[in-house]
Amino acid sequence: MAQTDNKRFFENLSGAGKAIAVLTSGGDAQGMNAAVRAVVRMGIYVGAKVYFVHEGYQGMVDGGDNIKEATWESVSSMLQMGGTVIGSARCKDFRMHEGRLKAAHNLVQRGITNLCVIGGDGSLTGANLFREEWSGLLAELVQQGLIDEEASQKYSALHIVGMVGSIDNDFCGTDMTIGTDSALHRIIEVVDAIMTTAQSHQRTFVLEVMGRHCGYLALVSALACGADWVLIPEMPPEDGWEEKMCQKLSATRSRGSRLNIIIVAEGAIDRHGKAITSSIVKDLVVQRLGFDTRVTILGHVQRGGTPSAFDRILASRMGVEAVLALLETTANTPACVVSLCGNQSVRLPLMECVQMIQHLYLIKYNNNNTNVFVCTCRSFENNLKTYKLLAHRKPESELPQSNFNVAVLNVGAPAAGMNAAVRSAVRVGISEGHKMFAVSDGFEGFYKGQIKEIKWADVGGWTGQGGSLLGTKRTLPAKHIDKIAEQMRKYNINALLVIGGFEVCLPAWTLVHDTVLTFPPSPYVPMVMVPATVSNNVPGSDLSIGADTALNAITVTCDRIKQSASGTKHRVFIIETMGGYCGYLASVGGLAAGADAAYIFEEPFDIRDLQSNVEHLTEKMKTSIQRGLVLRYLSIYLSVCLTVCLCLCLNENSNENYTTDFIYQLYSEEGKGVFDCRKNVLGHMQQGGAPSPFDRNFGTKIAAKAMQWISKKLNESYRKGRVFANTEDSACLLGMRRRALVFQPVVQLRDETDFVHRIPKEQWWLKLRPLMKILAKYKTSYDISDSGQLEHVVLNRPKQSEAMAAI
Secondary structure, eight states: OOOOTTOOBGGGOOOTTOEEEEEEOSSOOTTHHHHHHHHHHHHHHTTOEEEEETTHHHHHHHOGGGEEEOOSGGGTTOTTOOSOTTOOOOOSGGGSHHHHHHHHHHHHHTTOOEEEEEEOHHHHHHHHHHHHHHHHHHHHHHHTTSSOHHHHHHTOOOEEEEEEBOTTOOOTTOSOOBTHHHHHHHHHHHHHHHHHHHHHHTOEEEEEEOOSSOOHHHHHHHHHHTOSEEEOTTSOOOTTHHHHHHHHHHHHHHTTOOOEEEEEETTOBOTTSOBOOHHHHHHHHHHHHOOOEEEEEOGGGGTOSOOOHHHHHHHHHHHHHHHHHHHHOOTTOOOEEEEEETTEEEEEEHHHHHHHHHHHHHHHHGGGOTTSOOOOSTTHHHHHHHHHHHHSOOOGGGSOOOOOEEEEEEESSOOTTHHHHHHHHHHHHHHTTOEEEEETTHHHHHHHTOEEEOOTGGGTTOTTOOSOTTOEEOOOSGGGHHHHHHHHHHTTOOEEEEEESGGGHHHHHHIIIIIHHHSTTOOOOOEEEEEBOTTOOOTTOSOOBTHHHHHHHHHHHHHHHHHHTOSSOOEEEEEEOOOTTOOHHHHHHHHHHTBSOOBBTTBOOOHHHHHHHHHHHHHHHHHHHHTTOOOOEEEEEEOSSOEEOSSEEEOTTSOSSSOHHHHHHHHHHHTTTTOEEEEEEOGGGGTOSOOOHHHHHHHHHHHHHHHHHHHHHHHHHEETTEEOOOSGGGEEEEEEETTEEEEEEGGGGGGGEETTTTEESSOGGGGGHHHHHHHTTOOOOOBOTTOSOBOOOOOOOOOHHHHHTOO
C-alpha cells in the first residue's frame, strides 16, 4: 500500500534497539492476556525486544527469572484465557524507595527503558512515580557502583504507557476498561438464570455485585436486565428511599410481574455515609412487603471466565496502540494511557486521568459530602439517565399529554437486542406522553393492519429476550405504499421508529418520497431508523444492534473448535460466518478469535493470495513441530456473506469461485503431511441466543435517544392540528459515528451506500484488518493516521438536580 499525504504508516517507526517490558498489576481482569499478547507480538514485529515481568511490580523488584524475554510463540493460545498468565501481585516493596531502586537496576541490566503497565489507577500512578524518579534512581545506582556512567547515559529516560485493566470501569477518560464487558457477561448470565427460578416461585432477588467505589457494573447490569431498583456508591439515595423502593416493587407485582430484581453495588451507601448491604435490603423487603426474598453475592465469579469478544478486541487494539505510543515517545513526552472513546482509541496524559479521579473522590468524601454526584467513566451519566427513564414510571397525572401516536416496528432479519430497543422506545415514548403502537411482522404486518397499542407493562422482561418478539420480515414497503398510507391514516400514526438492518434505509427513502406523492394529503411524518443487524452493514453507523452478540457466538464457537484439536494433531479449521457481502463478522470475529487470516469481499483475493496463505501457515506449523509445540491456528476467511475460520474466514459471497469447499479442499491437499483440515459453517446460530450486555445496553440507549428525537420533531412540526414534517432531516438514521451517536438524514446516505452489495462504501473496521495480520505474523501496512496525538481529559458533570432524580 502506497503512502499518501493524509496517511501515516507504522513502517516509519522502528523498534530496533529498543526493549519493552510488559506487566500486569493489581487485580486481574479478563482481557489482560489479549493485551499482553498484542504488546509482545507488535513489539517483536517492529524489531524490539519484549520482556515479560511476572508477578507485577513484585517481579520487577525481585528480578531474576521474573523478568524473561518473550517470544512469538510464548503468547500462543493466550487470547482466550481469563485472568493474567504472567501473574499479578500487590507489591508493598515497590511503594518504598529501596524497592524502586532494585526495580530500576533490574531493568537497566536488561536494557529496558520502555514499560507497558496494565492495571488500575494505583498501578499506573506507581509507574508514573517510577518514571519521575528514574534519573535519580540511576544516579544512585552509579554512586553505589551497580551500573557505570555509560549505562546511566544510555538508559537515561524511562517511557511509560498504561492500559487500564479493571472490571469496575472506574478510570477517568475512557468509555470502557479492559475486563468490564466480560464482568458484565458474568453478571448477566447469573441474572438471566436467577430470573427463571424467581419467576417460578414469585421471589425477589437481591444481587450484590462488585464496585466498592464505582457502581458501573451495578448500574449497567440493572439497565441490561431491567432491574426494579439499583443502589450505587456514586449516588446515595434520598432519605426515605426504603419506602419508595417498596412502593416500586409492590407496583411491579400489581401489574402482573412474578419477580423483582434489586442490584446492589458492594460500596452502596446512604446520604449519611451508612453502608447499604444486600442483607439490609433483603430484610427491608421481607419486613415491609412480606415477599419471599433471597440474596446472591456474585463475588469473584465476576473476574473469572474467558474474556468476551469486546474485551479481546479492545485489549488487542490497546496493546498495539501502546507499542506505537512507546515508539513515538520522546524524553519530553508525558506518560500516557491508551483509552477508548466511542469506537476510537485515544491517548490521554496518565496523570491527568489519575488526578481527575482523585479530585472527584476528594469532593465526594471530604467532610463526608455524600450528596455530591460523581462518575468516572464517560458513559456513566448516559446510563444513569436512561435507567431513570425506563425503570421508574411516572404517575399518569405527571405525564405530558402530547396526543401523538408513534408506531415502532422491526424489519429485516432478527438481531439480538431488538427487543431491548423496542422496550426502551415504548417506555420512553409513554414517558413523553405519546400513545405507542406496535407493528407485527415489519412492513408486511403494517400494510395488513397488524397494529395494536402497546403499554408499559407489555414490554416487561423483553430486554434479555433474543430474536424479535414483534416479528420481523424482509418485506419492503415499495409495493404496498397505498395500504401502508391507509393504515397510517386509520391509526393516525404521527411518527415511525424503524429498527432493523440494511432494509431500514430503503423503506425510509420510499416512504419519505413516495407516500405523500401518491396519497395526498398523507402526512409527512418524522421517521427515525435504528440499525439492528448481525452483519453490521447499515450505512451511517459504525455499529449495529446484534453484531456484538454474533461476534461472541463466533468467538465462543472458535474457542471450542480449537479446544477440540488440543490433542496431538495439527489442524486447520475453515469457519464460515454470516455477513452477506460485508466482512465485519469475519474480520472482527477473526481478530477476537485469533484467526490466521480472513477473506472478505471488500478486499478481493485470488489464487496467489491463497497460495501465499497456505505456504505461510505450513511454515508456521513446521516451526511449531520443530520446537515441540502443539499449536492451533485459527483462520477466518470471509467473503461476500459468510466467513471461514482457521487459516481462512470466508463470507458466503466473498468469491463465486473460491468457495468454502474450494478452500477446504485446497488446504487439505496442500497441508498433507503437515496438518489436516476441517470446515464448519456457523449459520444461524449467530443470530440466536440471548443478547450480550453490550447489545442490550446499546439497543436500550440508542432507542431512547431516537424516541426523544421523535418527540422533539413532533413538537416542532405540529401545525394547524396535524404533523407536517417536510424537511430533509425529518427522516434520519441514528448511528454511532466514531465517538458519538449522530442523527443523519437518510437522503444524505445515498452517496455513501453500495446498493448492489448492500454495504457502506467506507467501513471503519477495515482499519482493524492489518492488526489481525500483524498478530498472525504477516507483513502488512498499518494506517496510524488516527494515532499519535495526546488529548486532554474532559469530564462533564451533570446538573445536581438531574443526577439526584435518577434513582
